[in-house]
Amino acid sequence: MLLSHVPVFALLFGLTFGSPKRPHRCVIPCSKDQTADDSQTVNRVFAQCAHDSVIIFEEGADYNIFKPISATNLSNVEIQVKGNLHLPQSIAQIQRIVNGTDRVPNTDGHTWFTFSGPQIDYVGSEDINSGWIYSYGQAWWDANPANGTGIASRPHLMSFQTTDGSMKYFKSRKPIAWNVKLKGDNIDISHAFIDAESDNESFPFNTDGFDVSATNVRVTDSVFYNGDDAIAVSDGSHNVVFKHNTIGFQSHGMSIGSLGSNPKSFNNVSDIHFEDVTVINAIYAARFKSWIGGQGLVKNVSWKNIRVYNVTFPIFVTQSYFNQGSTQTPRVNNASVVMENFTWEDFTGTLNTYHPGDGSCTSDPCWYDAGLPSLNHTESVIIQCNTASSCKDFKLKNIQVIPQSLAKPTAICVNATAELNPHLGVC
Numbered sequence: 001m002l003l004s005h006v007p008v009f010a011l012l013f014g015l016t017f018g019s020p021k022r023p024h025r026c027v028i029p030c031s032k033d034q035t036a037d038d039s040q041t042v043n044r045v046f047a048q049c050a051h052d053s054v055i056i057f058e059e060g061a062d063y064n065i066f067k068p069i070s071a072t073n074l075s076n077v078e079i080q081v082k083g084n085l086h087l088p089q090s091i092a093q094i095q096r097i098v099n100g101t102d103r104v105p106n107t108d109g110h111t112w113f114t115f116s117g118p119q120i121d122y123v124g125s126e127d128i129n130s131g132w133i134y135s136y137g138q139a140w141w142d143a144n145p146a147n148g149t150g151i152a153s154r155p156h157l158m159s160f161q162t163t164d165g166s167m168k169y170f171k172s173r174k175p176i177a178w179n180v181k182l183k184g185d186n187i188d189i190s191h192a193f194i195d196a197e198s199d200n201e202s203f204p205f206n207t208d209g210f211d212v213s214a215t216n217v218r219v220t221d222s223v224f225y226n227g228d229d230a231i232a233v234s235d236g237s238h239n240v241v242f243k244h245n246t247i248g249f250q251s252h253g254m255s256i257g258s259l260g261s262n263p264k265s266f267n268n269v270s271d272i273h274f275e276d277v278t279v280i281n282a283i284y285a286a287r288f289k290s291w292i293g294g295q296g297l298v299k300n301v302s303w304k305n306i307r308v309y310n311v312t313f314p315i316f317v318t319q320s321y322f323n324q325g326s327t328q329t330p331r332v333n334n335a336s337v338v339m340e341n342f343t344w345e346d347f348t349g350t351l352n353t354y355h356p357g358d359g360s361c362t363s364d365p366c367w368y369d370a371g372l373p374s375l376n377h378t379e380s381v382i383i384q385c386n387t388a389s390s391c392k393d394f395k396l397k398n399i400q401v402i403p404q405s406l407a408k409p410t411a412i413c414v415n416a417t418a419e420l421n422p423h424l425g426v427c
C-alpha cells in the first residue's frame with residue numbers, strides 16, 4: 001500500500017474511532033511484498049502521528065523492520081503492536097547499521113526502536129501468536145566463538161523513555177542482546193514476555209530484560225527467560241517495584257547495579273522493592289553489584305517472597321566488583337557505594353549444588369566465582385561489603401533455601417558488621 005493513503009486512512013478511521021484523548025488514528029500500512037522493508041513507512045507514520053494519536057501495527061500483518069525506528073518527539077501516543085515485527089535475519093546487515101557504515105538518518109544505529117516523549121502507551125497483543133518482535137538472535141548467539149562473550153556490534157532492541165506512560169504485552173522473541181532501556185517517570189510495565197531461550201548450548205549473552213534508570217516504575221505479571229539480568233536497576237532509579245513475575249532459563253536475576261563504574265560520579269538509588277517472584281535455574285535471584293572505588297548511596301531495598309528453584313546464588317551482594325579480565329590500570333579502593341536498609345525476607349526453594357553456574361562462564365575462574373573463596377555451593381547468602389561501615393541496617397528474615405544436596409545451608413559474610421547490622425540473622 002502506498003504511503004500517500006495513510007492520511008486518508010487516518011482521517012477515515014479518525015472520524016469513526018478517534019477518542020477525545022487521542023483523536024488521530026494511524027494504521028501503519030504493511031507491504032504486500034514479504035521481503036520488502038517497512039521501516040521507512042513506519043518512521044513516516046510515527047513522524048506524521050507523533051502527537052495525540054493511536055498508531056497501529058495491524059493484526060495479522062508481518063512488518064519487516066530492516067532499519068532502526070526512531071520516534072523521539074512523541075507525545076500522548078498509544079502504540080498498538082497487534083501484528084508481528086521482524087528484524088533483519090542477516091547479522092552483517094545489522095552490524096553495518098550499528099557500525100555506521102550503513103547510515104540511517106536520525107539514528108545512531110545502536111538501538112533498533114527508540115520511543116521517547118510524554119505519555120507513551122505501548123500495547124502489544126493478548127494473543128500469544130501476535131505482537132511479537134522477532135530479532136532472530138539465535139544466529140548471533142551461535143556466531144559467538146568459544147569463550148567469547150557475545151559478538152561485536154549488537155544493537156539494543158528498544159529504548160523507551162516517557163513520563164506517565166505504560167507498556168503492556170511487550171513480547172520479544174530471541175532478542176540479539178539487551179531488550180528495553182527504560183527511562184523517565186511514572187511508568188507501568190505489565191504482561192511483558194521476553195523469550196531469549198537458546199535452542200542449544202550457545203549462550204544468549206547480555207539479553208537483559210529491563211535496564212531501568214527511572215523513577216516510579218512498576219514491572220508486574222511478566223515472564224523473563226533470558227541470559228542476563230531480568231531487571232537491572234541503575235543510577236537515578238527511585239521507587240521501582242518488580243512484582244508477580246517469573247524469571248528463568250539462565251537469568252542473572254533481579255539486580256541493583258552495576259553501580260559506581262565511573263569513580264568520579266556519585267550514584268543514587270532508593271526505594272526499590274521486589275516481591276512475589278519465582279526464579280528458575282538462574283545464577284542469581286537477588287543481587288547487588290557495585291564497583292570497587294565507586295561512590296554512591298543506595299537506600300531502602302527489599303526482596304520479599306521469592307521462590308527459587310535450582311539457583312546458584314540466591315542472595316548475593318558485592319561492593320567490591322572489578323573486571324577480572326580488564327587490562328586497564330587497577331581501580332583505587334578509595335570509596336564505596338554505601339548500602340542502607342536492605343531486607344531479604346521469605347525466600348524458599350532450592351539452591352543449585354550439582355550444576356552451579358551457567359553458560360556465561362568463559363574464563364577460569366568463571367566471572368561469577370572471581371574474588372570468592374572456593375565455594376561448596378551450599379551458600380544461600382553471600383554478602384561482601386567493601387568496608388566495615390559501608391553496609392548498614394541489613395535484615396535477613398525467614399530464608400529457607402535448601403541446597404539440592406540437602407547439606408546445611410551456609411552463608412559468607414564479609415564486613416557486614418554486627419554493630420551496624422543487628423538484624424542480619426544468618427550471617
Ligand SMILES: *[C@@H]1O[C@H](CO)[C@@H](O)[C@H](O)[C@H]1NC(C)=O
Pocket residue numbers: 051073075
Ligand atoms: C516536535 O513536536 C513539536 C510540537 O509538539 C514541534 O514543535 C517540533 O518541531 C517537533 N520537533 C521535531 C524534531 O519534529
Ligand SMILES: *[C@@H]1O[C@H](CO)[C@@H](O)[C@H](O)[C@H]1NC(C)=O
Pocket residue numbers: 091092093095096099101152153
Ligand atoms: C562491524 O564492526 C565490528 C567491530 O568493529 C566488526 O567485528 C564487524 O565485522 C563489523 N561488521 C560489518 C558487517 O562491517
Ligand SMILES: *[C@@H]1O[C@H](CO)[C@@H](O)[C@H](O)[C@H]1NC(C)=O
Pocket residue numbers: 142200201202
Ligand atoms: C547451535 O546450533 C547451530 C545451528 O544448528 C549450530 O550452527 C551451532 O554450532 C550450535 N552451537 C552450539 C554451541 O551447539
Ligand SMILES: *[C@@H]1O[C@H](CO)[C@@H](O)[C@H](O)[C@H]1NC(C)=O
Pocket residue numbers: 263264293295332334335
Ligand atoms: C578515587 O580515585 C580515583 C582515581 O584516582 C578518582 O578518580 C576518584 O575521584 C577518587 N574518589 C574519591 C572519593 O576520592
Ligand SMILES: *[C@@H]1O[C@H](CO)[C@@H](O)[C@H](O)[C@H]1NC(C)=O
Pocket residue numbers: 238266268269
Ligand atoms: C538522591 O536522590 C534523592 C531523590 O531524588 C534526592 O532527594 C537526593 O538529594 C539525592 N542525593 C544525592 C546525594 O544526590
Ligand SMILES: *[C@@H]1O[C@H](CO)[C@@H](O)[C@H](O)[C@H]1NC(C)=O
Pocket residue numbers: 239240241270271272273300301
Ligand atoms: C521503601 O521503598 C518502598 C518501595 O518503593 C516504598 O513503598 C516505601 O515507602 C519505602 N520506605 C521508606 C521508609 O521510604
Ligand SMILES: *[C@@H]1O[C@H](CO)[C@@H](O)[C@H](O)[C@H]1NC(C)=O
Pocket residue numbers: 249250281282310352355356357358
Ligand atoms: C540447574 O541449572 C543448571 C544451570 O542452568 C542446569 O545445568 C541444570 O540442568 C539444572 N538442574 C535442574 C535439576 O534443573
Ligand SMILES: *[C@@H]1O[C@H](CO)[C@@H](O)[C@H](O)[C@H]1NC(C)=O
Pocket residue numbers: 299300340341393
Ligand atoms: C532503616 O532502618 C532503620 C533500622 O531498622 C529504621 O529505623 C529506619 O526507619 C529505616 N529507614 C528507612 C528509610 O527505611
Ligand SMILES: *[C@@H]1O[C@H](CO)[C@@H](O)[C@H](O)[C@H]1NC(C)=O
Pocket residue numbers: 146147362363364
Ligand atoms: C576456553 O576457556 C577455558 C577455561 O579458561 C579453556 O580451558 C579453553 O581452552 C578455552 N577455549 C578456547 C577455544 O579458547
Ligand SMILES: *[C@@H]1O[C@H](CO)[C@@H](O)[C@H](O)[C@H]1NC(C)=O
Pocket residue numbers: 373374375376410412
Ligand atoms: C567448604 O567446606 C569446607 C569443608 O567443610 C570448609 O573447610 C570450607 O570453609 C567451606 N567453604 C566455604 C566457602 O565456606
Ligand SMILES: *[C@@H]1O[C@H](CO)[C@@H](O)[C@H](O)[C@H]1NC(C)=O
Pocket residue numbers: 385386387388389414415
Ligand atoms: C573490611 O573493611 C576494612 C575497612 O573497613 C578493610 O580494610 C578490609 O579489607 C575489609 N575486609 C575484607 C575481608 O574485605
